[in-house]
Amino acid sequence: MTTVRLAHFSDIHLTASPLGWRPRDLVGKRVTGWLNIKVLGRGRRFRDAPQVATALGRDLRGRNLDGAIFSGDATRLAFESEFAAAVAALDVGDPALPPVVAVPGNHDHYTRPAVAAGLFEKYFGPWLVGTRVGPEMYPFARRIGHVWLIGANSCTANRWHGDASGAFGADQLARLRELCASLDPGPRVLVTHYPLRTAGGQIEHRLHRLRDHAAALATAVGCGIDLWLHGHIHHGFILPPTPEIPFPVVCAGSTTQNNRWTYNEYAITGTHVAVLHRRYDPKADAFHDAGEFGFEMKAR
Numbered sequence: 001m002t003t004v005r006l007a008h009f010s011d012i013h014l015t016a017s018p019l020g021w022r023p024r025d026l027v028g029k030r031v032t033g034w035l036n037i038k039v040l041g042r043g044r045r046f047r048d049a050p051q052v053a054t055a056l057g058r059d060l061r062g063r064n065l066d067g068a069i070f071s072g073d074a075t076r077l078a079f080e081s082e083f084a085a086a087v088a089a090l091d092v093g094d095p096a097l098p099p100v101v102a103v104p105g106n107h108d109h110y111t112r113p114a115v116a117a118g119l120f121e122k123y124f125g126p127w128l129v130g131t132r133v134g135p136e137m138y139p140f141a142r143r144i145g146h147v148w149l150i151g152a153n154s155c156t157a158n159r160w161h162g163d164a165s166g167a168f169g170a171d172q173l174a175r176l177r178e179l180c181a182s183l184d185p186g187p188r189v190l191v192t193h194y195p196l197r198t199a200g201g202q203i204e205h206r207l208h209r210l211r212d213h214a215a216a217l218a219t220a221v222g223c224g225i226d227l228w229l230h231g232h233i234h235h236g237f238i239l240p241p242t243p244e245i246p247f248p249v250v251c252a253g254s255t256t257q258n259n260r261w262t263y264n265e266y267a268i269t270g271t272h273v274a275v276l277h278r279r280y281d282p283k284a285d286a287f288h289d290a291g292e293f294g295f296e297m298k299a300r
Helices: 023-027 029-038 049-061 080-090 112-116 119-123 170-181 213-222
Strands: 003-009 067-070 100-102 140-144 147-151 188-191 227-230 237-239 249-251 262-269 272-281 286-296
Touching: 003 147, 023 029, 049 080, 049 272, 049 286, 080 119, 100 147, 112 119, 140 170, 147 170, 170 213
Parallel strands: 003 067, 067 100, 147 188, 188 227, 227 249
Antiparallel strands: 003 262, 140 147, 237 249, 262 272, 272 286
16 A cells, blocks of 8 residues: 655744734734733744744655645734745745645634735645635645545634634535535545644633534534544644544644644555654754654544
């Protein structure tokens, strides 16, 4: 059987200077987000993000990959200047990189104007190539080897400052069912930003969770999803299949948060997945192997 090698990175949270503030931003969600970054310490956790993102790009080029997955949060506050900085750091569209499937994170769809302007879709267009149902951007599917990567948008632009929850929405879930029904046989990997559960197997708290998690899970089961990959939570983990969730769920964690600095590499042979953790070493300014394990996807 052939082996498909995929990298999975997430939550890089790059920013830019100047950001490009407008008067409307001063009364919106970006103000409290900026205070969280500048005053409450979130920015210090990602102070090395540009350097780590550049090292990530070098690493991806040298890993003999068939494809890669980005599960969102390229930016901090969804300013256009941040998107420009992120695509430059990640070399989005560079033909030297393997094909990449990307989905937005809640920080990429941070405000309604950013969503209305389609900033993530504009800048990450080369990583949003695939088969769709109708004119809507999400969901979409891209086949790499024998594996289907299915990207879905689980993010919403919320009004309240402390609300970091997300949702697929009934319309997108209906399109996901239609899209999956049209796909040829092969393992189906769903890529989202939001998780179904925490590392402890719990539903996230109300202001951080996937609001329609029950409907999303039912749709994933009905679509024959074999593996769910996500970000949003900044430490990586895996949840093995259970009677409730009959497929593995893997969180990549944050690739650029200080002292976490990881991404996953998956070698998929048939339905077996060998996972290799790659961790950034700031002294060497490079990633290195940092542990491995394996599991079986849900049998189809």
